[in-house]
Amino acid sequence: ALHAPAPEALAAAWVLLRETLVVRGVAPRASKEAVAMAVSMANACPYCATIHSNNLGTLGGLVGGSAPTDDGPAPSEAELEDVISWAMPADGRPRAAKPPFPPAQGPELAGVAVLLHYFNRMVNVFLRDVPLPPGVPALALSPVLRVLGWVMAGATRRPHLPGNSLDLLPAAPLPEDLSWTVGNATMAQAFGRACAAIDDAGVEQLVAGLPDAERPAGRLALLVAFASYQVDAGVIANCRRAGADDRTLVEITSWAAMAAARWQGGLLPMPD
Numbered sequence: 001a002l003h004a005p006a007p008e009a010l011a012a013a014w015v016l017l018r019e020t021l022v023v024r025g026v027a028p029r030a031s032k033e034a035v036a037m038a039v040s041m042a043n044a045c046p047y048c049a050t051i052h053s054n055n056l057g058t059l060g061g062l063v064g065g066s067a068p069t070d071d072g073p074a075p076s077e078a079e080l081e082d083v084i085s086w087a088m089p090a091d092g093r094p095r096a097a098k099p100p101f102p103p104a105q106g107p108e109l110a111g112v113a114v115l116l117h118y119f120n121r122m123v124n125v126f127l128r129d130v131p132l133p134p135g136v137p138a139l140a141l142s143p144v145l146r147v148l149g150w151v152m153a154g155a156t157r158r159p160h161l162p163g164n165s166l167d168l169l170p171a172a173p174l175p176e177d178l179s180w181t182v183g184n185a186t187m188a189q190a191f192g193r194a195c196a197a198i199d200d201a202g203v204e205q206l207v208a209g210l211p212d213a214e215r216p217a218g219r220l221a222l223l224v225a226f227a228s229y230q231v232d233a234g235v236i237a238n239c240r241r242a243g244a245d246d247r248t249l250v251e252i253t254s255w256a257a258m259a260a261a262r263w264q265g266g267l268l269p270m271p272d
Helices: 007-022 029-042 046-058 077-087 103-126 138-157 176-181 185-206 212-230 233-241 246-266
Strands: none
Touching: 007 029, 007 103, 007 185, 007 246, 029 046, 029 077, 029 103, 046 103, 046 138, 077 103, 103 176, 103 185, 103 212, 103 246, 176 185, 176 246, 185 246, 212 233, 212 246, 233 246
């Protein structure tokens, strides 16, 4: 697993993933997948963009009209386009002044956007460009995506109660920059707990300043936050030569990715 060397970061990642994307909420799953796809494309994360565009296609979005689901009326193609523009405007266009969805959907869709800003950075550092194991030929991608689509569709139809993952992490106060979650108590708890766990692990690695021996870790953190697609084997090798093990690498990357994701979340216009 991507976060396996760092148990706290692993728990935080699962809590956020489950409570934003897996749990059936107010926002349609197609809208969530559209946000996830848009953010992933903007962050130059082909791995996540491939998965979420496939999920959106499985739901019928941006292809031939979204199919109705158990979480409410299916969004139209125009509505999905508006949600995508809200999440990540293209071609330098300004964000919409008002969100194109009901206020109750705001915390969930913003949560998905922040989650993907986080995951994109983690994936760009540690995984391949395609959702395939090493050594598997690219020709296998199409059947793998079909299977993933079937699995996702089946999981979407099953009930997943909100909040069931929260006990994986201790309670924590909600940081001010996550105030957009306040309209959804479960989302607020998930992000408060997850960010506290990630902050505790990452800050511990970086608080002592940046003498020569710690510059590789500082460089990794900055690249993860601002240009994760530029993290290459050399950046990781320099960290290892400076003494970083797998857990340290995951904790630093996780902290930097979440810091950047939270900043991006603060830019999203939310309902009054």
